[in-house]
Amino acid sequence: RWSRWLAFCGCTIAGLSLLSSSVMRLVSEQNPEDWMDLLLPRRSLYILRGPARYEFTHEILKDEESFFDGQKIPRERRISVICRNLPVLPAPTSPPAPACR
Secondary structure, eight states, rough: OHHHHHHHHHHHHEEEEESSSSSEEESSOOOOEEEEEEETTTTEEEOOOOOHHEEEEEEEOGGOOOEEETEEEOOOSSSSEEEEEEOOOOOSSSSSOOOOO
């Protein structure tokens, strides 16, 4: 599944959350019972690399599910800017590019 996305996206995803705070949920691909919620305050920047990028799905929770540490995080109008680096595809005999180690 992920190999299809690797053709278009590199090893890093950066997101800038604007206007509204939100809760992002990371869920393990290997074990869906292994998950973590992250609070993304308004005007925050997050970066997904390594295991967080490749071994977990990520989603922004709907308003009715948007709780963090027992507190309701109201979802208002949300704008996000997502940046993904270009994939670095090494030659078959080359080691991975330094930017993706």
